[in-house]
Amino acid sequence: MKDKQIEKLIKEEEKRQKSVVNLIASENIVSEDVLKALGSKLTNKYAEGYPGRRYYGGNQVVDKVENLAIARALKLFKLKMTDWHVNVQPLSGSPANFALYTALVPMFDPKTSKQGKIMGMKLSSGGHLTHGYPGSMTGKIWKSVQFELGKDTEMINYEDVKKLAITEKPDLIVCGFTAYPRVVDFKKFREIADACGAILHVDMSHFAGLVAGGAYPSPFPYADTVMTTTHKSLRGPRHAIIFVKKDTREFDKKIDKAIIPGLYGGPHENTIAAAAVSFLEASKPEFKKYAKQVVKNAKVLAKELQKLGWHIISGGTDSHLILMDTWMEGKGIPGKDASSKLEKAGIIVNMNTIPGDTRGPMDPSGIRLGTCAETTRGKKEKDMVALAKKMDKILRS
Ligand SMILES: Cc1ncc(COP(=O)(O)O)c(C=O)c1O
The missing domain is CATH 3.90.1150.10 (Aspartate Aminotransferase, domain 1)
Incomplete structure (x- = not known):
């Protein structure tokens, strides 16, 4: 590298990572392949929009990259394109959750004074900031209700969650965690969501790699939408993707619009390629x-x-x-x-x-x-x- 200062810092960080x-x-x-895709010339390309529907010219190649990432994501989690839509553009987990809420949960309406409600696990119980924590935009723009763990078991008490959901009637329940060590019973969450008429959104950022590898239950039979970062157990680049169940509610169209023009401009095609590499790697025995x-x-x-x-x-x-x-x-x-x-x-x-x-x-x-x-x-x-x-x-x- 010509930039010796940054080169030195990269080497220092490599050394630190190796030594701890x-x-x-x-x-x-x-993997080295993920790093190669991240550092590739795909980073030079602007590609606002979706494959076949871009605002810029010259997208012949990146369209193929993005379609390949979508196909591999579906295959990895054993999903059919007829049943699930995938948006591979979110730049990370927090904005992915945020965009999804903007698509599916009504924001404050000054005419009616109505404001949608998100229900998620409390931060201290293992939930993420974007699950409605009061200091996060997700706890400011929407009403938020947070469930805690059972005091005796330190695990989710599904009966308590159900009671809270029926009383609070959230528009969307987010289930997933950032510091909860146990398996989540997605079937029970589906029943809870149905009991109060909420959308069930699963944030599998932490355990996506375990689902892909068959070491953790899959949320797909029960969820309406699933978001995952690709950089934790999935072992890919810093990125996120959203899976959306295809049905008459057309959440897929709403979420695509919430990503662009709602929240982002150009997707990071080099990162999407790196995510595609990691999906292929995660599909191997x-x-x-x-x-x-x-x-x-x-x-x-x-x-x-x-x-x-x-x-x-x-x-x-x-x-x-x-x-x-x-x-x-x-x-x-x-x-x-x-x-x-x-x-x-x-x-x-x-x-x-x-x-x-x-x-x-x-x-x-x-x-x-x-x-x-x-x-x-x-x-x-x-x-x-x-x-x-x-x-x-x-x-x-
Ligand atoms: C469950 C969960 N969701 C979302 C995120 C946010 O991801 P990011 O840090 O990529 O914004 C995290 C990150 O820690 C997480 O654990």
């Missing part, structure tokens, strides 16, 4: 093995930490993700200290609130762990046993 144990649940390590190993590793890590006396939220995990209570009501250490102690020893995690956290998001009671990146590096169960011991020693030092 990465337990950030939302990160992964992409090796990826099935990978996804299963991710979950096995997380289960072992959770169990070992538990054996060493740590409080693991919900008593374990069914996914790649573990939520660990390091504070333990004053018997341990705050999540922020835990995260910085581990980082000093080369183990990267993020501090995280835990259900019913009394300490606040900037100095919470726990940390979130994930096994996607280290499983990509080939780590197995025995490595998780050693890692748990190492973490315990560091945290108690």
